[in-house]
Amino acid sequence: MSASDHRSPDDAARRIEQLRAAIRRHDRLYFVEHAPEISDVEYDRLMRELRDLEAAHPQLVTLDSPTQRVGERPLEGFVHVRHAVPMLSIDNTYSPGELREFDARVRKLLGGEPYAYVVDPKIDGVAVSLRYEDGRLVQGATRGDGETGDDVTQNLRVIRSIPLSLLGAGWPRVLEVRGEVYWPRSAFDRHNAERIARGEEPFKNPRNATAGTLKQLDARDVEPRGLAFQCHGLGQIEPVIADAPTHTAVFARLREWGLPTSPHQRLCRDIAAVIAFVEEWSTQRRALDYETDGLVVKIDSLVQRERLGTTAKSPRWCIAFKYAAEQAPTRLLSVDFQVGKLGTITPVANLEPVELAGTTVRRASLHNFDYVREKDLHVGDLVTVEKAGEIIPQVVAVDVSQRPADAARVEPPTACPACGGTVVQDEGGVYLRCVNPECPAQIVEKLKFFCGRGQMDIEGLGEAIIERLHEAGLVRTYGDLFRLSEARDRIEKLVFEQQRESSGAMRTIRVEFGSVRTDKLLRGLEAARRRPLSRLLAALNIRHVGATTAEDLAAHFGDLDALAAADEARLQEVEGVGPEVAASVREYFTSEAGRRVVEELRAVGVNFAEPRRAAAGGGGPLAGKTIVVTGTLTRYTRGEIEQLIKDLGGKAASSVSRKTDYVVAGEAAGSKLDKARELGVTVLSEDEFERMVGPRS
Template sequence: MDLQTAEKEVKELHQRLNQYNYEYHVLDKPSVPDSEYDRLMQQLIQIEERFPQLKTSDSPTQRVGGQVLDLFEKVQHEIPMLSLGNAFNEQDLVDFDRRVTQAVGMDHSYVCELKIDGLAVSLRYENGLFIRGATRGDGTTGEDITANLRTIRSIPLRLREPVSIEVRGEVFMPKRSFEALNRLKKEREEEPFANPRNAAAGSLRQLDTKIAASRNLDVFLYSIANTEAAGVDSHSGALELLDRLGFKTNKERKMCKTIEEVIEFVAGWAEKRPHLPYEIDGLVIKVDSLEQQRILGFTAKSPRWAIAYKFPAEEVVTILKDIELSVGRTGVVTPTAILEPVRVAGTTVQRASLHNEDLIREKDIKIGDQVVVKKAGDIIPEVVNVLADSRTGKEIDFQMPTHCPECESELVRLEGEVALRCINPKCPAQIREGLIHFVSRDAMNIDGLGEKVIGQLFSAQLIEDVADIYKLTREQLLALERMGEKSVSNLLQAIEASKSNSLERLLFGLGIRHVGAKAAKTLAMEFNTLDNLAEATSEQLTAINEIGDKMADSIVSYFELEEVKDLLEELKAIGVNTEYKGPKPVSLEESTSFFAGKTIVLTGKLEQLSRNEAKEEIEKLGGKVSGSVSKKTDLVIAGEDAGSKLSKAEELGVEVWNEEKLIDELKKS
């Protein structure tokens, strides 16, 4: 075969394979058996191997993966990927309709669509060719996951028309694929994924594209980023254009003229939801007319022309097989319900927190009971109540132990607390949990040193305290399960990089009782070095506005311990930074900023700044960021999904800004 013949053959194979792929993965109407598709694919692979110059980015062979990425590059969304406001009941939908009617009049329609429980993505095409795909991220900045998105067969690599367009959609893992993946993980003795959403997100963030290709992901596209450029005048028109270009859209959608029709549609899907081959967590209702969407505009956090109806938490009945105890970092012993596995809101639930002994007594929970389980906010499994009428007499009362299940030290109940606590400082469980806390994101942030790796290192007696983390060798890490050369190199780099963290991260990581991340930052800013803090008296500590007697006593007691003094000297000798590196607070005399001397509360999700970035900027300018709204609050910055804090601010008459106004004022300062 010469090059000219090969070019002609490749072009024909592209057309046939793309058409068969579209019929199978988008229309769900295959016209040829799998064997014929596989035969043609092998034929194309052989030609591309012989003539590598004919392999293009839109070739069907590019869907099998094989590329190994170093990292995911950041992507700035030219048009932000906004979140939607939420509705939780019929009244919320009626209120939404009232607001729409007040703005645009009675003559409007809604498009109702299923809310797919997956990962939002943005796909960009130039002249019909797929050139980039990215995650939503924080709405303005996402991650480039183009290579992994190419492996999803329902995403076209070349459109049916040579248009330049950016589209948004939801990548998801079908239930069947999720169940198959978790069966495989269990066979390999790996931790199964909690739900299809997590599985989809984890698959798209694989650096090895072959792994992503093996996960059988799917996608529904639901919007065009720039509808004006696309030449459509309605949301329904945008969906029709997506269909025409070869995208996969969800056909379970309906145009509704009234809110009553919307409510009827919602009620129908609340019942039909379990029978879908993929997970949904609600419905999305959008005003159809783009002109009316422009009139309605946006709030600081979401469009006024759309709302997401969230299904109520699903409740199911299962058997409580046992109650297991775990010992936390502070010695608190927490009971956990071990359940007969049951599907709740898209997840197989086998465990649920019981919080403490008092809750078990209050709900009269016995081992062997039939219990009602729900996921609070569709996230956290919770035992709601017991079906006492179903008892057979074989149920067993649960008794909290008198001694620690890990070290057998006597448990105590401190005054004013409901929890039982192990106060043995050498308790293995507390040491292990303390190590996990030390490397966590808000503490020393050592990426790659997660709970499983810490568990392996601790079991092998390679680490006994946090200083040992900095003594780990390449050979020790390579001996661990599923730790290759690249993983070990990355982990050693992360450990070394953590040495230069600012003091507040180290303070929080040490796990001093009552000292959270915010207090650690306050202490680091006030005392500047670890040595200064270690020598501070209770009087000096309580003189700081946010430090109370209990926290002050805990800090003083901590630094008086000989083993703590030895540990801190060891950390310093290893090269761990013990000085504050962040911005210094500006005095009122020095500052001319609006924020100087004001108490400010941040609530909700910000789009352009992270909460920590906003906090740091405000503190640089002499402002104080508080966690709660009171009469002393001067200003509340409300982002997306602002809840009770915003309500309280409005109730007290506290001034409220959106993020845009905050950024404008920061620029002035």
């Protein structure tokens, strides 16, 4: 029995608060300031003592405890949340002259009064908004379309540089900060090395991998990846911080409260100082442990920002300076022709290896055959390759004067390079397509798309594994994926080739897939079998049906059979579905191939239903009710409970008034709870709310 078991509740509570404060401080020192004061062993000892105490006194566990970063249950999907203050995009500029033009507009709008700029590195990550109420993190959401984003609170909680509770005191009741989640290069490279060692496909770049990581349904898959966060902007703040009238003053407070901000932020008194920083930073940025493609220039005064205002898309007080894409010369060795999931054939350049933007480039996009003709590309040409951020390298120029005598013109294929089938050209001559529905390359690409993030999101089934399973004859159709458990022995014995570094050289080794990876793959498939209809629709590769349209169709019809039976008129009743989309959906479900897919997926037990939602004002148990949620909840994130309120016919409001019907109050509810009591609004606990709405399906 540990010593923690003998403490009185009061002693345990005091020690728990001491441990939490110490761990939060050390988290900040390690993950934000990069200046640890204790060893990993000492840190683990503090965390272990806290876990033991909380296990012995479960009534003292709170949601913002350092032990509670990872939730117990994976999510079934993400809910949409509306940003209290829109997350607008930022206009770009590419030259000192354009920066001066921006400055001239600002000077004119401000009528000649003095102003200053604050400049930050532009991290190439995923924009998110963090909402703190009474010092506790209650919600984190992606930018989305700027008005609404996905609630990813559960995944953001496991990022150690994001505090679950703010440090110190004096923070406003509501504090929203905006920033970038990113994958540090060092952590990204380590993770990719581990993936390669396990026989998995490495991620292509940190930015796209970060976006995919934030859409994982189980936060336990996010935590070990080592993502980081850095603040760069502000959202809703209530009440305003009266003695912090500038961006730099507010950010000094954010640092005091434990939020990570850029150590490279610079205050510039005029545009000349901004341009000098731009020039200075052009080389310094390469030493950072994260991807960056420029700087963000903002007016420092918050009052002046209000006066400058915004356009429909972007603020007038802010602009991004983006550095020119890096370029390098190299030789075009050959051209491959790749076949996509719809049969489109794309030319890809094979190049002499060249160092560019911190990576070795061996292949580059040639876009399409119109582009190849325009550049008059020949194998053997000296070409210029360009790479910017996460953008795929591309050939942008040809030096014809350096063309070898034996250079051969790049000609489009006359037959499909994968199956030898017939190819057809579009009217403009830009694209070639293979029209063979049994083309193996198309089959593999469709399987990759079906299994990918944003579609069925099958854990453990990367692109290289799909290719090997297809090559072994184990999968040809979507239904085959869900029958793989019947071929477990064959999967375990599949041999994969891996690249390993040895004595400074890369060598190829052959390894079996094995039982551990097979277990992970089969678990991923079983989870995918239960995905909601909206994810299945997005995965079916129906022309014009992306994730948003799939969600709208699934919510409207509720199950796949009802959708498949709908005619074009009924399909167009769905908001956002016009004649072209309706015709495409109808064509898919009435085609022999589409019907075959549906019946095969039915036979293997794939879910065809979407959780039914009651329309606001309809017949749900909260129909016509206005509900405000406040405080920290234990069973829901803020986005989840607000979405549930909407699904059950109610309206989720952000402030309490005489029109409010109920306030759902969690831990540390604060001023909204006080106002509800003052106005006589009915206050519900989480238990009372759940009894009112009934159990969740």
